[in-house]
Amino acid sequence: MLDLTNTEELQKIDELDALGTTENLLKQCEAAWNEATSLSVPKIENITNIVFCGMGASMYGALVLKSVLGRNLPYPIEIVSDYYLPDYAGKNTLVVLTSYSGTTEEVLSCATDAKSKETQIVVITKGGPLAEFAKDNNLPAYIFNPVLNPNNVPRLGTGYTVLGMIGLLNKVGVIDIEEKEITDALVRMHDKFEDIKAQALKDSEIFINKIPIVFASEHLSGNALILRNQFNETSKTFSSFYLIPDLNHHLMEGLQFPENAPLQFIVLDSPNYSDKIKKRINLTEQVVNQNKYPVHEFMTSGQTEYDDILETIFYGSFLTLYLGLYYKQNPGTNPWVDWFKKELSA
Template sequence: MIDLTNLEEIRKLDPKNVYGSTEMFPNQCEQIWREEINFPQEYKIIENVVLCGMGGSAYGGYIAQALFKDELKVPIYSNNDYNLPSFVNEKTLIILSSYSGGTEEVLTCGEEAKNKNLKISGITTGGKLSEFLKTNNYPNLVFEPKFNPSGQPRLGTGYMVLGFFFMLKKLGFINLSDDEFLKSAEELKSSIPEIKNESISIAKSLAGYIPLVFCAEFLNGNAHILRNQFNETSKSFSAFEEIPELNHHLMEGLKNPPDKKIKIVFITSDLYSGLIKKRFDLTKDVIRKNNVEFLEYNPQGSTKISQVLNTLAFGGYLSLYLALLYGQDPSLIPWVDYFKEQLSK
C-alpha cells in the first residue's frame, strides 16, 4: 500500500501534480478575492440569478444556495443544461461559468441569453467564453489560474466557488465582508495539517467501499461536490443525501441487498440547528441497527463559511488520497474525455 505521507511515492502516481493543486486551494480563494469586476446599476436590481455551469464550474451555485440560504436577496437557479429555463426575462441575470471557457452547454446558453437581450456576466480563465464576454462588453471575471499546476478545471475549486461569491458580493446580493472572508481563509490554512491527517484516515477506511455522503443545512452544497470529487478524482461511484429529506425514505433502503458495499460519511457540524443535530443522532442509530458502517468528519471553523471552506479542502484531499490507494492517476478522466470526443464527431 502506498504511503500517503510520502511525496515521492505520490508523485509516481500523480505526474500532473493534482496534489499541488489541492494544496493550493487556499491560495486560489485568496487570489480570486483580489480580482476586479464592476457591474452596472441595472445588474443590481434583478429578481433572480441563473448560474450556467457544468461539473466543477457549477460548484459555486450549489454552495451559495446552501450557505447563504438565510440571507440571499434573490434566488439562484443552477442551470446544468444547453437551454435556459422558461422563466428568464429582463429581470434575470445570467452568469456563465466555465473554467476552461470552452464548455459547450454554457456557450450555448450564452448565445440564447444574448438573443433574448438578457443581462449577462461570466467567470472563466479564457477560451471562447472570455471572447464572448469581452466582445459583447459584458461584465466579466476573467482570471489567470496561478495556483492550479495540474491544469485540471475541476481542481480550480477555490477560483470557481469564491469567484461566484465575489460576484454576488459585488452585486450586493450577499453580506460577506472582506474581514470575514480573510478570517475564514486564515482558519483554513491553519487547519490544513489536521485536514490531511483526517483525510488519510478516512480514505483508508473507504477503500473498497462505495461512499455515501450525508450532510445538512449550510453544508449541503459540499455533499454534492464531494460526490463529484469521488467520481472524477477517485474513480469511485458515490452518492449524497440531505438530512432531513433522507429521513423520509432512505432509511428503508438500507436492508437490501444484504451484501451491499457502502460506507456512510456524515459531515457533521457544531453550527447545525438543534433539530438537525437530533436528526443526525437518530440517523446514526438507524444506521447502526442496519449494520452499516459509518464515518464522521467534523469541519473546524468559527463561522459557516469557514466550515464550508474546510469541507471543500477535506473533499479535495480525501478524493485524492482514495485515488492513490486505488493506484489511480487522479488527473485522468478517460471516460469523460472519450465521451466528449465521440460527441464531437
C-alpha cells in the same frame, strides 16, 4: 498498499501533480477572493431571479452560495446544467455563466440563449470562447489566470470557481456578504490546513473498496454534491449523496437490501447546524448503524459557516485525492469523460 508518504512512488501515478495543486488550494482560494473583490465592475440592478449555468466542477460556486445563503437569498435561484435557459428568463433575470475552461458547450449554448432573451449576465471563466463572449458584450466578468492550478483540471480549481463566484456576485451587489467574514475565515485556515490534510490522509483508508454515501444539510448541502463529484472524478469510485431532512423520508427504508453492500457513510457535520438538524443527524446515524453499516463523521470547527465550507472543501479534496492514489489512479485525468466528449464531437 501504496505508501502515500513515498514521493517517488506517488509521482509515477500523479503525473499532473494533483497533490501539489491541492496543497496550494488555500493559496488559490485567497488569490481568487482577492482578485474577484478587487474587480472594477458595475452594480447590477432590477433583477428578480438568478439562473446559474454550469457543469460539473464549474457549478461548485453556485452550490455553495445557494446553501450558505439559504433562506436569506433575496431572489429565487435556479441551477441549470443543460443547454437552455428556462422560458421565464428575461430582462430581470441575472444569468451567471460559469465554465472553468470557457469551452463548455452547454454553457456557451446558454450564453447565446441569455443574449437572445436580453437577460443580465455575468461570467466566470479562465478564457476561451466564454471569455470572448464576455469581452465582446462588455459583461461583468471574473476572467482568472489559473497559475495556482497549473494542470488546468477544473475540479482542482475550486478556489477560482467558489471564491471567485462569491466575490464577483458580492462586487456587483447581487448578494451582500461582509468581505471581512470570508477574509478572516481564510486567515484562520492557515492554522487548520495541515491538520485537515493529515486527517484526510488517515481517513482515506476507511473508504478503500467501499461505496461512499455522503450526508449533509443546511449550509453544507452544496459541499455534499461537491464531495460526491470528487469521489467520482478524483477517486474514480462510485458515490452518492443525500440531504437531511429529505433522506429521512425515504432512504432509511432502502438500507435492507441488497445485504452486505459495501457502503461507507460519511456525515458532513457542523456545530452550526440547527438543533432540529442535529437531532435528525443523531437519529439517522442510529438507523444506519442498526442496519449494520458504518458511519464516519467529519466534524467542522463551527467557528463560522464560511469556516465550515472551506474546511470541508479542503478535507474532501485531500480525502478523494488520497483514495484515488490508493487505487493507483491518476487523480488529474478523466479518461472516460474525455472519451465521451471525443465521441460526442465526432
